[in-house]
Amino acid sequence: MIAFxxxxxxxxxxxxxxxxxxxxAIQDNLGDPVQQMVGQSVPESEREAIRERLGLNDSFLVQYxxxxxxxxxxxxxxxxxxxEPALEVIARHLPATLELVFAATxxxxxxxxxxxxxxxxxxxxxxxxxxxxxxxxxxxxxxxxTAILLIQIFAIGITITxxxxxxxxGAWLNGLLSTxxxxxxxxxxxxxxxxxxxxxxxxxxxxxxxxxxxPAVSLASIMLPLFIRxxxxxxxxxxxxxxxxxxxxxxxxxxxxxxxxxLKNTMLPVITVGGVQIGTMVAYTILTETVFQWPGMGxxxxxxxxxxxIPLIVTYLMIVxxxxxxxxxxxxxxxxxxxxxxxxxxxPA
Amino acid sequence: xxxxxxxxxxxxxxxxxxSYLWYSFKRDRTAQLCLAVFICLxxxxxxxxxxxxxxxxxxxxxxxxxxxxxxxxxxxxDERYSLGTDAQGRDLWSIILYGTRVSLLIGFxxxxxxxxxxxxxxxxxxxxxxxxxxxxxxxxxIQLSFSTLMVAIVVGAVVKATMGSAFYSQYAVLMxxxxxxxxxxxxxxxxxxxxxxxxxxxxxxxxxxxxGLRSKRIMFRHVLxxxxxxxxxxxxxxxxxxxxxxxxxxxxxxxxxxxxxxxGSLIKSGFDYIQSGSWWITLIPxxxxxxxxxxxxxxxxxxxxxxxPRLYKx
Numbered sequence: 001m002i003a004f005x006x007x008x009x010x011x012x013x014x015x016x017x018x019x020x021x022x023x024x025a026i027q028d029n030l031g032d033p034v035q036q037m038v039g040q041s042v043p044e045s046e047r048e049a050i051r052e053r054l055g056l057n058d059s060f061l062v063q064y065x066x067x068x069x070x071x072x073x074x075x076x077x078x079x080x081x082x083x084e085p086a087l088e089v090i091a092r093h094l095p096a097t098l099e100l101v102f103a104a105t106x107x108x109x110x111x112x113x114x115x116x117x118x119x120x121x122x123x124x125x126x127x128x129x130x131x132x133x134x135x136x137x138x139x140x141x142x143x144x145x146t147a148i149l150l151i152q153i154f155a156i157g158i159t160i161t162x163x164x165x166x167x168x169x170g171a172w173l174n175g176l177l178s179t180x181x182x183x184x185x186x187x188x189x190x191x192x193x194x195x196x197x198x199x200x201x202x203x204x205x206x207x208x209x210x211x212x213x214x215p216a217v218s219l220a221s222i223m224l225p226l227f228i229r230x231x232x233x234x235x236x237x238x239x240x241x242x243x244x245x246x247x248x249x250x251x252x253x254x255x256x257x258x259x260x261x262x263l264k265n266t267m268l269p270v271i272t273v274g275g276v277q278i279g280t281m282v283a284y285t286i287l288t289e290t291v292f293q294w295p296g297m298g299x300x301x302x303x304x305x306x307x308x309x310i311p312l313i314v315t316y317l318m319i320v321x322x323x324x325x326x327x328x329x330x331x332x333x334x335x336x337x338x339x340x341x342x343x344x345x346x347x348p349a
Numbered sequence: 350x351x352x353x354x355x356x357x358x359x360x361x362x363x364x365x366x367x368s369y370l371w372y373s374f375k376r377d378r379t380a381q382l383c384l385a386v387f388i389c390l391x392x393x394x395x396x397x398x399x400x401x402x403x404x405x406x407x408x409x410x411x412x413x414x415x416x417x418x419x420x421x422x423x424x425x426x427d428e429r430y431s432l433g434t435d436a437q438g439r440d441l442w443s444i445i446l447y448g449t450r451v452s453l454l455i456g457f458x459x460x461x462x463x464x465x466x467x468x469x470x471x472x473x474x475x476x477x478x479x480x481x482x483x484x485x486x487x488x489x490x491i492q493l494s495f496s497t498l499m500v501a502i503v504v505g506a507v508v509k510a511t512m513g514s515a516f517y518s519q520y521a522v523l524m525x526x527x528x529x530x531x532x533x534x535x536x537x538x539x540x541x542x543x544x545x546x547x548x549x550x551x552x553x554x555x556x557x558x559x560x561g562l563r564s565k566r567i568m569f570r571h572v573l574x575x576x577x578x579x580x581x582x583x584x585x586x587x588x589x590x591x592x593x594x595x596x597x598x599x600x601x602x603x604x605x606x607x608x609x610x611x612x613g614s615l616i617k618s619g620f621d622y623i624q625s626g627s628w629w630i631t632l633i634p635x636x637x638x639x640x641x642x643x644x645x646x647x648x649x650x651x652x653x654x655x656x657x658p659r660l661y662k663x
Contacts, residue, residue, distance in 0.1 A: 136643070136646055136647065136650065137643060140642040142596055143597075145616065145639065148616070148631055151623065152623060156626075156628075280496035280498075282496075283499035283502065286601065287597055290601060291620070302601060305603075306602075310510070313506065313507075313510075317503060320499070324494055328494050
């Protein structure tokens with residue numbers, strides 16, 4: 001068990017090392033820090049002196065070692081645009097993104113498990129077919145398009161005049177199909193409650209939650225179909241196995257067989273895929289936050305690219321890399337502990 | 350010798366007609382519909398210069414006075430523009446045709462690059478094993494743990510920052526093919542490696558080795574043909590993914606420029622006008638994108654059910 005733990009941690013450190021080398025290579029090759037610091041009139045000899053003083057003439061390895069040492073101590077340099085430490089900028093934007101990911105995860109868990117289990121138990125029922133159809137459409141709509149559709153329907157509103165307006169029925173049907181469009185679609189709102197440090201939460205007030213709904217639903221829309229299909233496929237496989245047949249033959253109630261015996265084994269692969277996908281959602285926050293102008297890390301990253309704010313880009317890459325590596329390692333460890341059939345020490349197959 | 354083989358083996362067409370693939374295709378209405386829609390879209394996109402009433406790349410056809418005109422079923426439409434115009438006054442129907450062509454071109458190009466890299470690396474990892482295998486698969490693991498979209502966005506951002514926007518937009522098609530191709534090769538590599546591992550201990554491979562053939566020849570001429578069906582199946586999904594990735598990159602401003610738009614950049618340019626009520630500029634290209642991706646995904650689903658290869662999970 002300890003060997004497994006150490007192996008996973010070594011792997012995580014290796015990956016972080018690769019990420020940091022890549023991040024440093026980007027920083028090293030992009031832009032000239034001296035040019036950012038001094039004006040046009042400074043002569044070349046002066047520039048050379050500054051370069052020497054900052055250690056920019058040292059070899060790649062020496063510079064990397066300095067970069068890594070500072071990074072481990074939490075010093076990623078100053079953001080050109082915000083004129084404050086890059087890590088500080090990230091810390092200010094992180095809570096908004098985490099809340100968005102949390103809300104989306106909540107939506108995914110609440111909807112995917114019942115729908116997936118139901119469509120595995122009754123694969124031929126019309127409801128299951130409906131959900132399968134919706135889920136393949138959901139996979140085919142890119143997340144930013146879902147977001148735009150949600151804005152059009154719930155924030156701008158649509159007016160439908162398909163039926164004759166004069167008759168009572170026509171007006172009623174039109175009203176049924178049209179939407180008012182009073183949901184907020186821009187930013188986090190002003191009703192934020194301060195919790196601690198940089199963390200202002202959207203979850204404490206009704207207005208805050210209303211601002212969170214549309215971004216969270218669009219972020220969830222990309223993962224929800226994947227999870228429904230995954231849970232369905234795994235559950236159908238488990239339901240074929242001998243121990244489920246045996247439990248059924250013993251006369252245990254069907255509900256107990258499904259939700260206690262079968263669901264447990266279904267969730268094993270779901271945990272692994274799920275953990276990785278929650279890390280993946282960080283990538284999709286870039287898209288959702290752009291559409292909804294949600295002031296999180298994704299929007300900040302895109303702004304940093306447009307401002308060519310290299311220290312901030314590099315810091316973002318390191319922090320997101322860390323988030324990915326930590327989630328993947330935790331998922332691996334949980335899977336190793338939960339699933340007794342995983343070979344803990346041997347070589348991976 | 351050659352004549353006898355041609356008479357005994359039936360023609361390709363006959364083999365296709367007798368195959369299970371064709372049998373199930375004839376019975377599956379969804380698959381037929383999807384293939385028809387997909388072929389229509391491809392033909393329409395690649396004959397865009399003939400179908401489109403105006404050339405959207407030609408500045409002479411653009412009239413800023415006729416911008417943001419609605420499509421024909423809404424009051425105030427102009428009969429010259431059947432689907433209305435965008436914010437620059439370009440005919441939406443023409444620009445969607447051209448945009449679909451760009452999206453398809455990048456989608457197919459990127460998947461070809463992915464397949465080339467992925468199949469080569471997958472074959473090497475599976476057949477040679479040992480250190481090569483460990484290195485390539487570790488690389489694939491690391492890259493996959495970061496979601497391909499993230500890799501594509503980061504590479505796109507860095508390339509754009511190093512080379513400058515002007516250069517990037519000039520070679521945007523090539524850049525996007527490279528970025529998406531490099532971001533997604535591990536999918537192919539894993540699938541190919543898994544099927545190579547299943548194939549390589551079979552007798553025909555041993556026989557080829559005993560005959561003294563070089564490993565390169567055995568890999569590409571003997572093992573590869575037997576791993577084609579899973580490659581075929583994931584290719585459909587990969588094309589859909591590549592088209593979505595391209596749209597996402599263009600939507601973020603890291604893809605096609607607005608002068609030469611793909612479906613993604615059309616959606617992006619229309620999004621700025623959605624609050625003013627001109628929903629068609631963004632939602633009509635969006636609908637085309639969804640129909641395109643959906644038809645490919647449904648075809649992929651059908652193919653997977655029919656061929657049922659043991660796809661590598663995980």
